[in-house]
Amino acid sequence: MSLIMARAKSAWLLAFADVVTLLITFFIMTIALHKGEISKLQRWVEQQITESYLQIESNIQQQQLDSIEAKRSVRGIVLTLRSDEAFESASYIPTQKAQQQLKSLAEVLTQTPLFAWHDNSDMRHIIDSAKADGMHWWVDINAEGHTDNDRVDPLSPLRNNFFLSTLRAQNVMQLLHQYSALPVTVFSVSGYGPWQPLASNANAIGKAKNRRVEIVINASFQQLAKADGS
Template sequence: MSLTMERAKSSWLLSFGDVVTLLITFFIMMIALNKGEISKLQRWVDDQVTASYEHVQAQMAQTPLQMVQVYRNARGIVLVINQPDAFISGGFEPSAALQSELMALGQVLPTIPLFALNSQAQSREVIEHAKSDGLVMRIEVNVEGHTDNDAIDPRSSLRNNWFLSTLRAQSVMQTLHSASGLPSQLFSVAGYGEHQPIDSNQTVQGKANNRRVEVLITASFQKQDAP
């Protein structure tokens, strides 16, 4: 077979290689554009969470709370309850002092900007644009209970630290839900017992720091579930 015929037979490989290269380039560009769009949405959500955090701070400054502290982290807005007299000793029911503060906090929650995004034209536009790309806005109020590692009295009906932490989180959630009037589907409860400490359980102060309930308010865009 002549050299010319060999070149003619293999020339299609060059064209095929060009097509594959173009397709790969196209898909890389599409992925890059999509990631850029998602990053913009994430920054927008982060701005909304920060604005809501500043709002909560301002509201709590007007009515100082002794039992609840607020801070902002990468997950969202965190309201922390870890005062020694926050709950009835050895139980899961909030003390009178904590119950009063939870009622006041529940009145603040509906005023947080995150819960009013649909009432703002610009925010609705962003949410609808994301929805057209298959993304939905999720706002959640997660109430998480934590304990130290001291064992529960085996004669107690509380059984173990998981049970105690969950019941404390649930009691806080129920009060906030009732006082705020926010939809039930926003709320969730988790009990972690002693398994997510923030301090050493080898000291009295460390154990006190670990006995806490955290109310985490988060917002994010997530893939819409298929119908």
């Protein structure tokens, strides 16, 4: 009797182990498939960023927006507004030339895949499908202000380089928002003062490169926040 019970117990343990193994395999496959879907979405997002960059770069060349330089980087699309052409010395108000070029740029932005996806049925399908899976389409336009290391007159209303860089970035952001009519939620502002130079501040050429506003455009799918109690 004890031998029969031992065999029955052994068979039960083997069956239980098989079930556990199957469950583990199922969860591993589920995770792998989920990661595969996320990787596909990430590749798709990178493609949209690249296509938008190419469209922006082409329009900058065609419209001769010579105050703006575009490049594609790991940060997304980086549009550099040269401060020596965009702002008068120690001023945070964009010049008339800069305002006109920002207006043209704003109109271009609204036509890129990142922002005109409502007009593309394939993009709508992908974004809506991702949303159904709890992923939200997110695009950010961040205006970043930068200066050289020349000190601002402490008696000036500008106070310091951080203040100057932030005000310049804020004015660029406001013009882009005004001319593009894109939701204000896609815009953000940062001021870095002299702490992220592109070149040496030891000479005038380097300082001119460091005085700039960078418009950084990026996109991704983000997990939707769950409502309380769900």
